[in-house]
Amino acid sequence: MNILLAEDDERLGELVSHMLNRKAGYRVEWVMSGRDAYDYATASHYDILLLDWMMPDGDGIHTCRKLRKTGYQGAILMLTAKDSLKDRVDGLDAGADDYLVKPFELEELLARIRALTRRNYAPLIQEVMPIGSLTLDRNSFTVQREGESIQLTPREFQLLDLLAANQGQVLTRELMLDRIWGYDADVSAKIVDATVKLLRKKLETFGLEEMIQSVRGVGYKLEN
Structure with a gap:
């Protein structure tokens, strides 16, 4: 829970x-x-x-x-x-x-x-989420485009999942760091930038590197 x-x-x-x-x-x-x-x-x-x-x-x-x-x-x-x-x-x-x-x-x-x-107040989570031409599957921790898988590390998957769940919203580096690595993790916000860079490189194969947009001095957002 x-x-x-x-x-x-x-x-x-x-x-x-x-x-x-x-x-x-x-x-x-x-x-x-x-x-x-x-x-x-x-x-x-x-x-x-x-x-x-x-x-x-x-x-x-x-x-x-x-x-x-x-x-x-x-x-x-x-x-x-x-x-x-x-x-x-x-x-x-x-x-x-x-x-x-x-x-x-x-x-x-x-x-x-x-x-x-x-009482079951919590809303249901969408396990399979479309992100433009991509499909993100939380059950299998996979991302696919037209049947072809994109191999992501667990952190890269979590980062894409978080951005996808908040499409169009700007997420700060601090919030992303806390949500993915944990508030007590002994790492800096620079790890977010490094993970975004690696994720973009993998999305670049499908011409989707611009999907994750930088917001100067704040963080990132995902746009289809």
Whole structure:
């Protein structure tokens, strides 16, 4: 299960992400702002978003409402110290599916996560995706054009997959680095540029090297 945790308290964020991974085997990505929570949630698939109410760049209610307005259908669990009836109503009205008051026990958090996944809020992922004249298959991790395969490394495939899932949108190097290599990976954003260069070289064989466009000083986007 993939979980996105948005929590600005460094100690709590480390504890929750570590325990969810170690005790439940969940894959957890941790961000520390509402803006990053929005960017990550809209850039990839997560089974559940654990969203802190109060963050440096605004409250989680704003992020939750913004996600729902864009059609986000994933499960959202609000984490907050606010426990009044009005606060709970505000959270649910903003689009949250559940509400957990701090401090909380890990076992209760796990139970809430299990309950939300049983409700099947998460949207289905398209396993075979057309990208112009290409076909990307997430089951076999292959990319083909008119029956001919393009041999990609796992990182190259992940990078193309991420860009394809967000066609026309500019993705920053930092976001791509976090999504593919992990936020705690001991590599720099230059690895993104190097991987894009290798991927373009392979696409060049089919005259598709211009599919991945550079956005100066920001990152990359994919255009058919």
